[in-house]
Structures are given as structure tokens and as C-alpha cells.
Amino acid sequence: MGITTASKSGALGWATLRLEDAVNWARAGAMWPLGFGLACCAIEMMSTQMSHYDLSRFGMELMRPSPRQADLMIVAGRLSRKMAPVLRRLYDQMPAPKWVIAMGDCASCSGVFNNYAIVQGVDEIVPVDVYVAGCPPRPEQLIHGILTLHERVKGESLTQWRRAEVERR
Amino acid sequence: MTIAQSYQAYPETSEWVGDIEQIKHLVSPRALTGETVLLNMGPQHPSTHGVLRLLLELDGETIVNVIPDIGFLHTGIEKNMEAKRFEQSIVMTDRMDYLAPFSNNLVYNLAIEKLVDLDVPERAQIIRVLVAELTRLNSHLVWLGTHAFDIGAMSVALYCFRERELILDLFEMISGQRMMGTYIRPGGVWRDLPDEFLPALEKFLEYFPPRIDEYEALLTSNPLWIDRTQGVGVITPEDAIAWGLSGAILRASGVNFDVRKAMPYSGYETYDFDIPLGLHGDVYDRYLVRVQEMRESVRIIQQAKERVKKVKGPFRSQNRKFVPPPRSELGHSMEAVIHHFKLWTEGFHAPKGEVHVMVESPRGVIACYLSGDGGNKPHRVHFRTPSFIGVQALPKLAQDHLIADLVAIIGSVDPVLGDCDR
């Protein structure tokens, strides 16, 4: 990135940057999460959203209820086998680029519940970008997970999403 | 059995499973001719307080029938607890009603203590009451925040969660965890209150009661709130009892039933508190009852705090057959080592028999049925949870209301889907 400032004329000046950086900056700066709170982690997700640990400073002011308008799916809570097709359907409905954070132990690896009714880790069904451990993870841990995701997004290449789509076809 | 066989039972696809034949007998004949619309208020929805699926039969915007479909959070907790020893399975009870984890802990531990006939010292009883009432405050704050948020009063949610952070700090001081503390164990509590707890609690008790007045000032005489909630979701006392409702829903209809007064546990009969009752049984009355319950909880916490300063003593039973010895004893007592070894490898054994214990959780009556068979694992543990019964009563409450009223009714029933599905 190169920045030049106008000399004493009061004009704003020019900044140059790669298109990739600009696009990734925009994507990371205002990533809209899908409100997919399932169980206890959803309460900690709500706490993270509220005024004490504010998520809107990262651009995630609102949880969009509709998957068509969301970029980020935070799977917060345990996923039961009955709910699994719903999760997959919502993931398919989200438009690319999309990311998934598996929040909590139950989403990452089924946590305390190693039994017939719980999917053993959400990565059986959807590709996960960041796993946040904890039962439930503290708001600071979730924010750390989100910032890790932002770092990852900033390092993405511009054609990555297009390539993935072409591969899937 | 490996995961392969259990997996075939329900492979993940993006196809929805279920068809009209299964629910034909639940909808009215008007739905089959197309006169009424069947709308799916799906498992992922901002106002359903979790993964609850409601199938609405609508005539315009009026609800003709509501068919709840639960099970999207079914965790098999009861079966999983039967595969673990008694003390190991307490961890799973936290995760059922995740807004009031210590009250689930309490009901399971009371059942274990009744089954094996274990004593609980007085200091532990007082700490249990303190923690249970803090949990009640915690749960009611989340209820008020989300209920008001659904109806449209968004600022109340921010205020409630701000107060809740203080309570979560208190929980973190005593149990190390903000939410799932697993603090209450058979015979007492896990460890004694740390030194910084009582000053923090006193600061909280000074700060909090004016906040309840703040919420009431925002909502109680607000004409918008009154229009949205008065006359909505009315249930008569006889119907409420017949449908098994309990807690604030029952008390808002005028029935004076609170387990803390009717069948007291943990020394509740020695505390001085009142039970708020409603008159009309609508959403507004349930709101008023719960807000008043918050005030009564503050009263109980103040009394418990005074008592816990005076009553010194053990924080857990000294019966070493069930309660592990403190680590300091292991250095110089052979018996302590043997007890420690036995409890950590095999656990304690419960006699053959069954018990049933009820506790007043913030949502209503939570009851635990525990049956032992002489082994070190529970033979059958079943929790009767208030949210399961509350969601069952939704069709009765929401008859002939509008969809907007349904959102208010769901909020007033206060279901927690982890509690409902277990």
C-alpha cells in the first residue's frame, strides 16, 4: 500500500492498494453473522453481542436471521442429529463467500456428549474455519476466534471462492 | 457399537424429512381444502428462544392451531448420565436448563442425597440457597431481556445483560466458570466461598434493586407494552393445573403453588419471603409476577448473606463413604487415601430404590426421578422439566391469537430448549 498526501492544499490525497486487500478488508470489516444459536453457547454469544463485550465494534452489529443475508455462521451449541439437515440446508442457502466458526466444545467435537443423539463435531457436515474451545467459551474467547477469522480472511486470495465453486461443479 | 452403525440411522442431507401424512390428524379440515395456510416457523428463528419448530395453521393472521415440533436439541442426557457414575454425571445436568444451571445441579444432588441418605451441613444449605437465588435472578434477567427484545423493547435487553455480567462475575468467583459451574455436589458444595465473594455480593446487592425499578419504569406503565401483553395468552387456573403448568405461569393465574413453600428443601422454610400471585393469567401478569420474584430473590439473598457470615462449619458432608476427603488429609491418613481411591475409581454405590424430588427452578417445577439398583451408576434418571410442559401448552395458550401475540406468549412461557429436549 502506498499513501501520498497532498502537500498543504488540504486535499485528501491518494492511497493505492491491491484489489485483494481492499476486498478482504471490506469482507472482514463488516461480516454479518447468522443467528444460529442452538444451546448454551448461544447465551454467551448473546452476551458477547451486548454492551459489555461489544461485537458491533467488529462490524457485527446485528445477527441476520436470514441465511441469504449472512456471511458468517457461528454454530453455537450442540448439534443433534435431528437438526443436522437443517444446518446443512442453512449453510447451502448462504451465498459465498461464507465462513463457519464452530463455537464451543459441542460444535467442535461434541464436547461432553459422546452419544447417539449428537453429531460428533460440526465438521462432519460443514467445513469449519475456526474452532473456539470452551464450554461455553468466554466472550473474550469468542472474540479471539472472530479476530483469528479476520486474520484468515485478510490472507485470502481473490479467486479462492470462484475456484471453489468451479471445483464443486 | 461403532459410530458407523449409529450414523446410518440418520445421514446428513439437505433434504427435509417429514410429510403431510404425519400431521394430517392434527390440523383442522380447513387446512386440507386450502382455506387455512400452514406456515412453518422453523427451528432457526430469532424469536423462538432456541431451536423450536412451530407449525402454524393460519386463517389470515389469526392462529387456528399451533403444532410444536421439538427434539432439535435432544442430547440424550438421561441415557448418557446412566453410563456415568453419580458424581461424574452432575456435569451433564448443568447443560439441560442452561440459563439456570445451579438449579438443575440442585435437584439432581437432592435426589442423590435422598437416595443414599446423606446429610448436608447447615453452611452448605445456606450457600445452596444463595446460589439458587442468584441463579433465579440470572435466569429472570435473560428472560426479561429476550422477552422485551422480541416484543420490541430492545434497550431493556442491553440493560438486563449488563446486570447479568455482575452475577456471572460472582459465579466465576465461587465455581471458576461463568455459566456451567457444577458447584453443588452430593453432601454440600464443591468448595467454600472465597474471601472476595461477600464484599462483591454486598456491592451487587446495593447496586441491583434500583435497576429492577428502572426496568419497571420502562415497561410496566408503558401503553405499548400494556397493549401488547394484556389480555394475551390467558389461561384459567383449572386449565393451568390440568396442563401441568407450574412456576410463574401458574402463579400468574392465581394458584398459590411454589415448591419452596409447599415442600421446602435446603432450609427454605426458615427464610422470610412472599409469593407474588397474578389475577388474570395473561402475559402481563406473568411479567409482573417474575419481576416481583426478582425482588423477593434479592430479599432471600440478603438474609442468606447475613446467615452465611455467622454460620461457620463444613461446606460439605463429612461422610467419607460418599464425599472425598480434602487433599490436605491425604498426606497423613491412610483411611483418607483409601476413601479417595475408592471414590475416584469406583464411586459410591446407591441402594436399590427410587426417589423423586421437586425443586422450584426459575421456569417452574423441575423434578428428578432417580432409581438406583445397588450399582455405582444411576439405573434410571429422568427429569421432568418445566419447559417441556410449557411448550406442550402453547396450542392452548395461543388459540385465536395473532402471530405477533404468539411471540409474546412464547416469551412469557419462557421455554429453554435444552430444558425441553434434554
Added chain:
Amino acid sequence: MHDSKDPVEAIRAQFPKACLEVVTFRGETTIYIDPPQIADVCLYLRDADGLRFNFLIDVTGIDYYPDEPRFAVAYHLYAMLYNRKLRLKVRLPGDNPHVPTVTGVWPTANWQEREAYDMFGIIFDGHPDLRRILTAADWEGHPQRKDYPLGYETVQFSFNFDEVNRYKPYAKE
């Protein structure tokens, strides 16, 4: 206001052949009832003066595998007027367990009996809507039976690393 009656004596007087056994443990009374008569007994307990068990707390299914009779259903009743709890139990055979429903007596039993059916396979005759409630609609088997496996995932060590990884198609690194 009628004086409260002892439920055991009242049931023995009204339904002499239904009351099979009475057990008292830790202050709680359990009455074993003959399965076909459970709905009548419950109706009597709800309406009779002096008993008035108007609140059904719980309907629980229990599996005593491998003892026979294998299943049991426990009903926990509460009388608000007299502040009294009672437990009724019926024992059912392992193959083809049928018991009449008590939904007509207390509407709250509807979903509780559906849960007992879903988890154990106990069939409640006369139930208005007996289908699975907690597991998915096309689930096979009854999960809380003792011979149904817990269905856990084995720990992923290096020798079975690939086998477990097959079920996690999207797990990278």
C-alpha cells in the same frame, strides 16, 4: 372441605384387584397397579373427595432389562389441596408393552407419554397422537432401552486415525 383420606386404603377399597403391592422408601409411597386399570384408578384419584390428585407431575418410562416384566411406567401425582405426593407404577412385559393412556384424566400426560413411547417403545392405548417426539421422525429403535447402545465415537488414536476421519469430510489439518 373433606378430610384427607389415605390413598392406599382408598384404592384398596375402591379397586380391590388393581392394587398389587405397596412399597415405602425414604418417606415416599409407591403403589403397583394392574396395567389395564390404570386409567380408572387415576380418574378416581383425581376426582374423589379426600384425595384430589389434580396435578400430574411426571410420567416416566423405566427399563429393568434383563428382569421380567421388563418395562415400568411410573406416574407421580400431587394433590395441591392436601400437599401430598404419590407414585403409581405399572409393570409391563418386554414384548408388546401396552398400557391405557391417562391423557383423558390429565391433558399434560400427552407429551410425556409420547416421550415414553419414543424412548422405550411402550405403547399407550387410546393416545390421540402417538408418534416420536424427541428423536427424528424416521429414527429406528428406542434409544433409552438398555440394549440400545450409547452410540459413542471412539477416541481417535493413531491406529484408527483414518477410520474416524472418514466421518469428518470437512476436517482439515
